[in-house]
Amino acid sequence: MAMQHGKCAHLLNPNFKDDVRRWLAEDCPSFDYGGFVVGEALTEAKLLGKSKGILAGVPFFDEVFHQLDCTVEWHFLEGSAITPIAHVATVRGPVRKILLGERVALNLLARCSGIATKTLATLELIKSHCPNPPILAGTRKTTPGFRLVEKYGMLVGGADAHRHDLSAMTMLKDNHVWACNGSITRAVHAAKAAGGFSVKVEVECQSEAEAREAVDAGADVVMLDNFSGEDAGVAAANLRDWYSGDKKREFLIEISGGLTEANIGQYANAGVDILSTSSIHQGVPHVDYSLKVLH
DSSP states (O other): OOOOTTTGGGGOOTTHHHHHHHHHHHHOSSOOHHHHHHOSOEEEEEEEEOSOEEOOOHHHHHHHHHTTTOEEEESSOTTOEEOSSEEEEEEEEEHHHHHHHHHHHHHHHHHHHHHHHHHHHHHHHHHHHOSSOOEEEOOSOOOTTOHHHHHHHHHHHTOBOOOOSTTTSEEEOHHHHHHTTTOHHHHHHHHHHHHGGGSOEEEEESSHHHHHHHHHHTOSEEEEETOOHHHHHHHHHHHHHHTSGGGOOOOEEEEESOOOTTTHHHHHTSOOSEEEOSTTTSSOOOOOEEEEEOO
16 A cells, blocks of 8 residues: 655654755855855745656755754645646745755755656556556665655655665575575575564575475575566466465565566556565656756
8 A cells, every 4th residue: 555645754864854954054165255255145946846756855955954954834735746837846944045055955855746747657557557556666776875865756656665774684695695505495485584473584596496495494585586567477376376285375476677668567466465676766867856946
């Protein structure tokens, strides 16, 4: 079930404020020469949405200006569709402080909104092909140091963020298996011993036979890696049939790799539980915003 609009901010812990502080320091590491020119007079600025998209990244934008002693009044809720040109928010405070935070705040909002926009569009495309669609999930192929914002955008757009980091779930890929002498069983047993009952184990599988070995060993999720939509459908049906009746096992089936707008219908109807893709957060267009000081 997708996260309710406006609720995603409740997931954030206070540590993200340290990230914002670092981003501001990166943009102005010593003297603010432009700020000297404009001074400290109190003013306000309009945040304008200049391209279509989904508004996302509100807590990060807010925190930028909170740290600069400014206030933000939002005229749209996070998760809302923006149609240009829209007056999205009003920022108030010393003009120097508004301009000091402008680029950092806009970068955060533009990137996060772009991911939310692409995510929602992909979800709607999946739903148009499948009345009972699988979960859409992102990946860990995120920008170093910026993962929190990118994962947040996926959530606002309605996708599952998948695992946030290496500590969130054990995912055994081909390299893990090869390092265990090619034994999926050995790798899963080692992962279960380390993570205990509270850490799920997922195994990347190159064939239906590998998926069976993973389930037999106790994997919670099997990932059919780079399968075509047709092959994934056959494998998923066979796995569910095999693990029924007396041999019933509880596990999820995920597809990853190769998902495009052209083949998304085939994947959506393959009978799997999860579609994971980096296409909703890698290389997606930003939503265009600008900040205009009133004069």
